[in-house]
């Protein structure tokens with residue numbers, strides 16, 4: 637049973653988006669790759685919470701939605717989040733600090749994390765240092781150490797496993813049992829590099845339940861990314877692999893697979 641814990645569908649694709657990314661496109665690629673279920677993440681500018689939720693609700697046995705807080709009107713962020721999550725069965729919250737111009741040190745992020753932890757809602761953070769904030773340590777994996785320590789009941793997922801800083805993500809996860817690493821995008825971005833070995837080491841050493849598979853469709857094709865990941869992680873033990881490719885995401889996000 638394979639769960640892809642990180643995908644997108646686009647309501648408003650940008651001109652640079654080359655690949656088709658409707659719910660039907662995602663489902664077709666999942667079928668071809670043998671992926672049972674996928675988590676779908678809204679993306680500011682590309683896909684709203686409403687759109688993603690309603691597209692997923694048409695395929696409840698295959699797709700489940702996360703919620704992305706709206707930070708444009710800071711005074712309304714929390715009210716909107718609470719109202720939406722009271723009426724909609726989203727399986728977690730995703731924050732994209734680089735794109736949304738917030739950091740893990742902002743009070744509002746702390747507040748959302750505490751609120752989510754009380755409701756057993758996992759919190760996923762984009763963690764792929766790049767672009768104009770490359771030198772800002774608040775966007776790297778180590779920045780989540782303090783948050784995980786301060787709110788030990790929070791379930792914190794680091795998306796992309798820290799990118800090229802995968803070993804920092806590994807040490808952060810080692811130090812905090814409430815941090816889970818998710819593998820999307822990174823292996824497709826750094827093919828043939830030392831990142832492959834570092835990620836294989838990290839994911840081969842963390843206990844089952846501490847790592848999850850994801851692709852980041854449509855940025856990465858579902859089948860290609862799965863095949864690449866299987867190749868890089870071929871020496872992973874069977875119990876770790878079963879948890880990594882499906883069980884951990886199913887449990888964390890309450891999926892019926």
Ligand SMILES: [Zn+2]
Nearest residue numbers: 642644677852
């Ligand atoms: Zn993504």
